[in-house]
Amino acid sequence: MRTSKYFMPTLREVSSEAETISHQLMLRAGLIRKQAAGIYTYLPLGFKVLKKIENIVRQEMEKSGCVEILASAMQNSELWQESGRWSEYGAEMFRLKDRHNRDFCLGPTHEEIFTDLMRNNVNSYRQLPLTLFQIQTKYRDERRPRFGVIRSREFIMKDAYSFDLDEAGLDLSYEEMYKGYKRIFDRCSLKYQVVEADTGAIGGSSSHEFMVISEVGEDDLVFCEKCGYSANVETAISKERSFADLTEDAISGKKEKVYTPDVTTIRDVADFLKTSSEKILKAVLYTDEKGRVYMCLLPGDREVNEIKLKKLLGLKEIELATEEQIKEITGSKPGFSGPIGLKKEIFIVADSEIKSMKNFVVGANEENHHIINCNNSDFNINVYGDLKTVINADMCHNCSGNLSSSKGIEVGHIFKLGTKYSESLNAKYLDNNGKEKPMVMGCYGIGVTRTLAAIIEQNNDENGILWPLNLAPxxxxxxxxxxxxxxxxxxxxxxxxxxxxxxxxxxxxxxxxxxxxxxxxxxxxxxxxxxxxxxxxxxxxxxxxxxxxxxxxxxxxxxxxxxxxxxxxx
Amino acid sequence: MRTSKYFMPTLREVSSEAETISHQLMLRAGLIRKQAAGIYTYLPLGFKVLKKIENIVRQEMEKSGCVEILASAMQNSELWQESGRWSEYGAEMFRLKDRHNRDFCLGPTHEEIFTDLMRNNVNSYRQLPLTLFQIQTKYRDERRPRFGVIRSREFIMKDAYSFDLDEAGLDLSYEEMYKGYKRIFDRCSLKYQVVEADTGAIGGSSSHEFMVISEVGEDDLVFCEKCGYSANVETAISKERSFADLTEDAISGKKEKVYTPDVTTIRDVADFLKTSSEKILKAVLYTDEKGRVYMCLLPGDREVNEIKLKKLLGLKEIELATEEQIKEITGSKPGFSGPIGLKKEIFIVADSEIKSMKNFVVGANEENHHIINCNNSDFNINVYGDLKTVINADMCHNCSGNLSSSKGIEVGHIFKLGTKYSESLNAKYLDNNGKEKPMVMGCYGIGVTRTLAAIIEQNNDENGILWPLNLAPxxxxxxxxxxxxxxxxxxxxxxxxxxxxxxxxxxxxxxxxxxxxxxxxxxxxxxxxxxxxxxxxxxxxxxxxxxxxxxxxxxxxxxxxxxxxxxxxx
Missing domain, CATH: 3.40.50.800 (Anticodon-binding domain)
Known part of the structure; x- marks a missing residue:
């Protein structure tokens, strides 16, 4: 190619809107141009590298035995009604009507389409297992599109769906994809971490994310350098602390209500009472989708992990209780809640670490007052569980090594779906005894355009992009x-x-x-x-x-x- | 590949909805499956051939010096407002709103996007000429999607846009694409005809269509086997007939009104009067977008070509006058209209062949009556022009050879746009004297998915598809x-x-x-x-x-x- 006949409009400066290095460099080097918020055109250089990444993805998917198809981006609403997700999927789904007033969406994902394809075209165990994939344009109306193509509204994704006879088959397909993903990100010269992840709205039993380590990542990762344990902070667990050694403390003694004026944070309370944060019982009130209120207790130096809380309580949605709700339950304003002397009986859920806490401080449900020298026996706890957000001061639950944390850009995500979609959409096959069984599914995504940005995020210097040799345009x-x-x-x-x-x-x-x-x-x-x-x-x-x-x-x-x-x- | 690990669900029978061979075979051979009306998923075999066609297109475009990019399918309304097409484009455009209630469309074509890209990134004559192309998914909400992927609502198109310094440059770019298109369709082993075509809603000065000869084609083509002239019937012209030799006819004589009961067609009138259809003057009334009525005259054995009529009158839209309008102008019901004795004066436009007609028959503007032995001098004609739809009885305007007609599937279309979009969107460059000039544009499309179907339409037997060797899956x-x-x-x-x-x-x-x-x-x-x-x-x-x-x-x-x-x- 000759530059005189090429189109590579480079820029000296870019809009301040481009916050990340990759976004700035993709604009400056003439890889992309913005069409609308979160919607981009790939110019020749960007397109060329994109195709190279796509080819790596395609080759490794084929090596993993997957077969490529191409589904439509437009999807009719009927299938989504059938799976129950037409109403579940919120404002993130782009919806439109055709000239006959029929409802369609622009696919944010393709579980329904692929499951429908399988139920209509496969009926015997002899046609399984099968993993189909596509490299295709997806649409998600992000509340806040940003970082260029890292979080965009129209993007290219490789999505794959596996269909197996049973769970054992799914395990094999999942493992195959796990290995394939590693090969792909290795060939893209990315420094990444594979972490255990929450299955979220997609559903299913198990899930791993492929996270490119980067300061601009929107996900928090936790990992143990000693044993290699790693997880998204959403699901990360740590070794339970024992507070037995904290029993001999300056404020040990009789349980009593004390005046604690001008304190607004746990830290303030601890300082005022000359103790440490972990001696203060944090009590956070939540409501679920039906308006029921829950009190969640944990050591004062830790935060609630709402995903764990939802899982423990088996709830779909939770949110923080309002000031009115807190007043109704505790009789006081927020900041002084505690499990003792509530106006109304509510469900109390406590982090397991509380079991070993002794002579701690709780809110008195009265403005500017706390109760000191409390113990578990002073109130009722309905259920214990792991509710904490892991921090990098925690120890690995596996090997007691030190946990570290970093930020990551999610470039791949694999899920064991099980029979969630094959049940709701009735994708069955006849086994070798002629018995009808649901196909057992997995789904596997790679953000292709996001991967492009992630590579630049990790490969640049003050002069511009430093492409891995196999990806240079x-x-x-x-x-x-x-x-x-x-x-x-x-x-x-x-x-x-x-x-x-x-x-x-x-x-x-x-x-x-x-x-x-x-x-x-x-x-x-x-x-x-x-x-x-x-x-x-x-x-x-x-x-x-x-x-x-x-x-x-x-x-x-x-x-x-x-x-x-x-x-x-x- | 092993069939046991592949996904090729073949069918013995398909729904009667599949009217054409290619549609039936694409379903039967497991190339596609329908997702919704006019929306398809490409299964592995279909996808594989599609990629082979895409590669041919890509290689030949690059050989023609074009540079590939990838624009978004979602387009914001602002650019379309600017070009004036947001309101012009009718129900065929899929429109949607994002979560902030902003208007978007799913691009049916990309003139606006590419022109915007050029105006923002090119400003000097030294950066031109440039032809950019993409292979991308387009959306058109067809009133009647049919024939599988031949007329579908989501389809893959190769679209290219050339930007030149001047008309001479455009001529070269256009010629280059013309040759490139021939190479592409030759490599696809298609039997096709390149025809002159109307520029329609896209606009511009010149246009050619690449038509695959096929009975299921939706376009009518006219061509001369002697000199090679060929055109879409929308624009085809033929040699003007001279009616001088028809003056001596049985009904020559005095002009008089005659009673013609029970006649409903031109043929009926001719039979009743014992003459031939071309001696009957056909008068068709039209209204334009402003409600003005026109009378269009032509020999009774020919049909009006509305595209020619619109061009001659410089109108955007015309439609047949209503019964009420006809009554108001002629005083009679439809079927007896003629240019003599109208109740209201209207603009009369006549086909050039009428110049040589003598002693002909016209409708008397009175039920069951015609006037015989009329001549041009008996009424006023505002303008003459070519208004006929060419038929295969006509002679070539070029060489007087016999014209033939056939049906064609439009697989490619190239247009000289001129400055239509660069003017409306202000895409200018500075010439070597520092003077600002509009870029001169061309646009060039290939229906990639439609080409796939057209290949099957021409290559099959009773057992299935007969792929050209280079395209076999x-x-x-x-x-x-x-x-x-x-x-x-x-x-x-x-x-x-x-x-x-x-x-x-x-x-x-x-x-x-x-x-x-x-x-x-x-x-x-x-x-x-x-x-x-x-x-x-x-x-x-x-x-x-x-x-x-x-x-x-x-x-x-x-x-x-x-x-x-x-x-x-x-």
């Missing part, structure tokens, strides 16, 4: 310093042709621009290797400069092909 | 007759592996089915070559059968690779 940039010098342009052309003939994907920067501009552009778009044809051209010598090295070297023209080939095969 | 089917016979299965496996190692894309039909079922399936899905491993396996011999030949041949296993390679290279 062009392998070599051939740059004549002075396009008005015939010796240089002729030699550049010869080198360019030689590379092309040897299937090296080169770009010849034949623009009549200052060489500094050309260097900056080629570094910005991340071409791994520059061949600069300057004054030495007359002596058949050129300069070779690797994107990730400081120094350039002068070489004979005859050496170039070997240098390039060695670079790309090593 | 698999190149060879390896079929063990009896999967319980170890000699056969082992040899089949060996042959399959040998082919794979030699990059032949083979499918091993390892299903435990009767061999008749396997043959039927492989013929239905159109695999060009079958290698059948049966009783001769013990002697290392197999049967080779070409899809398009009746006889099979027995060959040594050692010969197979050469046979396959020869078949695919010749």
């Amino acid at each position: 062009f392998e070599v940039a051939v740059i004549p310093v002075n396009t008005k010098n015939e010796t240089q342009t002729k030699l550049a052309e010869e080198i360019y042709q030689t590379l092309k003939e040897n299937r090296i994907d080169a770009i010849l920067d034949d623009r009549n621009e200052r060489v500094g501009v050309k260097f900056k552009d080629m570094d910005l778009i991340g071409i791994p290797l520059k061949i600069v044809i300057g004054k030495n051209a007359a002596e058949n010598k050129v300069e070779v400069k690797f994107r990730d090295k400081d120094e350039a070297q002068i070489v004979e023209v005859s050496e170039i092909l070997k240098i390039v080939q060695d670079y790309y095969t090593n | 698999f190149e060879v089917a390896v079929i063990p007759v009896n999967t319980k016979n170890e000699t056969q299965t082992k040899l089949a496996e060996e042959i399959y592996q040998t082919l794979k190692e030699n990059r032949i894309d083979a499918i091993l039909d390892d299903r435990n089915e009767r061999v008749g079922v396997k043959f039927k399936d492989m013929d239905l899905i159109g695999i060009p070559l079958k290698i059948v491993i049966g009783k001769n396996a013990a002697e290392n011999k197999v049967e080779v059968k070409f899809r398009d030949k009746d006889e099979a041949q027995i060959v040594e296993v050692s010969e197979i690779l050469k046979i396959v390679q020869d078949y695919y290279t010749n």
Whole structure:
């Protein structure tokens, strides 16, 4: 390709809207342009890398025995009604009507479509197992699209769905995909962590996320460097602390109500009472979708993990109780709630660590008052469970190693769905005894466009993008310093042709621009290797400069092909 | 690939909804499944051929110097408001709102998007010319989706847009695309005709359609076998007839009103008056978008071409006048209209052939009456022009050869847009004198999914699809007759592996089915070559059968690779 015939509009500056490095670089290097909030056009360079990522995904999916199809983005509402998700799926689903006033959505995901396809076309155990995948455009009307294509509203996803005879089959299919995903992200040169994750709205029994480690990640990850345990903070567990050693404390003694003026946080209370936060019992009130109120208790130095709470109580939705609800239950305003002396009896759920707490402090359900020297026996607890959000001061439940945390960008997510969709959509097969059974399903997603951004997020420097060699949009940039010098342009052309003939994907920067501009552009778009044809051209010598090295070297023209080939095969 | 691990649900019968061969075969051979009216999922076999067609399109576009991008399917309304098409585009455009109540459409075409991209990223003559293309999913809410993917509502299109400095540049870009399109459809082994076409709602000065000749085509084509002239019937012109030789006719004589009872068609009138249809003046009344009424006159044996009529009168929309309007103008009911004795003066437009008509018959604007022996001098004609729909009795305007007609499926369409969009969207560049000028545009579409169906429409027999070799989903089917016979299965496996190692894309039909079922399936899905491993396996011999030949041949296993390679290279 020649730059003069190409379309790579690079920019010196970008709008302040682009907060992350990858978003800035994708705009500056001319990979994308915004069409509307969260909706982008992929320009030639962006499109080219996108296709390279797609090919990696496709090859590894095929290696995992998956078969590719292409479903429609438009989906009629009937299937979603049948699965029950037409009403469940909220504002994130783009909905539209056709000219006959029929309801459609733009698929945010394709469980219904693939399950429908299978129930209509497969009926015997002999046709299973089968994993189908597609690389296709998805639509989610994000409340807050941001970070360019990391959280966008129209995006390309690889989604796959496995259909097995039974749970054992699903385990194998899941394992195959797990391995395939690792191969994909390895080939994309990503530093990532596979974490246990919540199954959320998709449903199912087990789930793993593939998280690219990055400061701009929107997910919090917890991992143990000792044993390798890792999980999304939503589901992460830690070793239960025992508070037995805290019984001998300055405020141990008689249970009594004390005046605690001007305190608003747990920290304040602890300081006022000259004790530590974990001696204060935190009490948080929640309501469920039916308006029932729950009190959730945990050590004062930890936060409630609402996902764990919902799971423990078997609830779909919970939210913090309102000030009125708190007043009605406790008789006081928020900040002084506790399990002793409630106006109304409610369900009390406590973190397991509370079992070992002794002589602790609770809110007195009265403004500016707490009760000190309380114990579990002073009130009723309906159920104990793990309710804490793990923090990196915690110990690994597995090996007692120290837990660390980091941020991650979710690029892949795999789920064991079980029979959730095959039951609701009636996707059955006849087993070898002629008995009807539901297919056992898994689903597996990769954010292809998001992966592109994640790669840039991890591979850049002050000059621009540093592509992994297998993903660079062009392998070599051939740059004549002075396009008005015939010796240089002729030699550049010869080198360019030689590379092309040897299937090296080169770009010849034949623009009549200052060489500094050309260097900056080629570094910005991340071409791994520059061949600069300057004054030495007359002596058949050129300069070779690797994107990730400081120094350039002068070489004979005859050496170039070997240098390039060695670079790309090593 | 092994059929046991593949997904190719073939069908013996399909719904009567599938009217065309290609629709029936795409369903039967398991290439597509319907998701909703005009919305389809591409199953593995369909997807695979689709990708092969896409690759041909991509390669030839790149050969024509075009650069690939990928724009969003969702488009915000602002750009369409700016071009004026948000209100112009009717019910065919899928519209939707996002969670903030902003208007979007699902792009039926991308002129606005590409023009916007260029105005924001190109400003100098040095960056032009440029032709950008994409292979992308388009949406049109067809009033009557039909024929499977031939007229569907979600479909894949290759659309390209050229941006040039001037008209001369556009001519070159257009020519380049014209040639590229021919290469594409040639590589798809299609029998097609390139015809002059109307520019319609897209606008512009010149346009050609690439029409696949087929009985199920929705377009009528006219062509001259002598000189090669060809056009869509919408724009086709023919040699003007001269009626001078018809002056001596049985009913020549005095102009007089005659009673013509019980006649409803031109044919009836001619028969009643013992003359021929072309002696009857046909008068058709139309109204435009402002309610003005026009009378259109032409020889009785020809039909009005409304596209020509609109162009001649410079109107956007016309429709047939209502019975009330006709009554108001002529004083009579429809069927007796004529230019003599109208109640109200209206604009009268006549086909040029009327100039030479003499002593003809006109409607008397009175029920059951006509006037005979009329002449042009008896009434006023505001304008003459070519208004006829060409029929295959007509002569070529070019060489006087006989015109023929046929039906065609439009698979490609190229337009010279000129500055229509660059003016309305202000896409300007600075020329080498620093003067601002509008970019001169062309646009070029190929219906990729429709091309797939058109190929099947032209390549099939009673057993199924007959793929052109370069498009077949698999190149060879390896079929063990009896999967319980170890000699056969082992040899089949060996042959399959040998082919794979030699990059032949083979499918091993390892299903435990009767061999008749396997043959039927492989013929239905159109695999060009079958290698059948049966009783001769013990002697290392197999049967080779070409899809398009009746006889099979027995060959040594050692010969197979050469046979396959020869078949695919010749």
